[in-house]
Amino acid sequence: MATVRIYKVAELLNTSSQEVIALLKRDHGIEVKSASSTIEEVVARQFVDRLARQRNISVPANASFADTPAAVVRGKKPGGKAPEPAKPAAPALPQGFEGLKFPNDGVLTRQWMEFLSQMSTTK
Secondary structure, eight states, X not given: OOEEEHHHHHHHHTSOHHHHHHHIIIIIOOOOOSTTOEEEHHHHHHHHHHHHHHHTOOOOTXXXXXXXXXXXXXXXXXXXXXXXXXXXXXXOOOTTOTTOOOOTTSOOOHHHHHHHHHHHHHO
């Protein structure tokens, strides 16, 4: 669920945060401590719509309740890190060595020795 800061509600209504806090407590029984406190976005939208009608204020239907404006994406992902480049495919193994697996114990087997020997001569 999205939440909205009290000061954002006050900005939309062109009023003070203290007045919004008092109205929320009086009309809705919602107690908040400061302008940086949050309420659910659904509650904020209903509150803004009702108060705007009472005061004959026009609030855009698509009014932004977000704390910050939406990030503009310009070829980079949010987070600042560039995507990792694709890793090159492993070279194909020579014929006869297709099932060769790297030894887990670190001991080179005869098959590995043959493979390494063949690879060093093919360069």
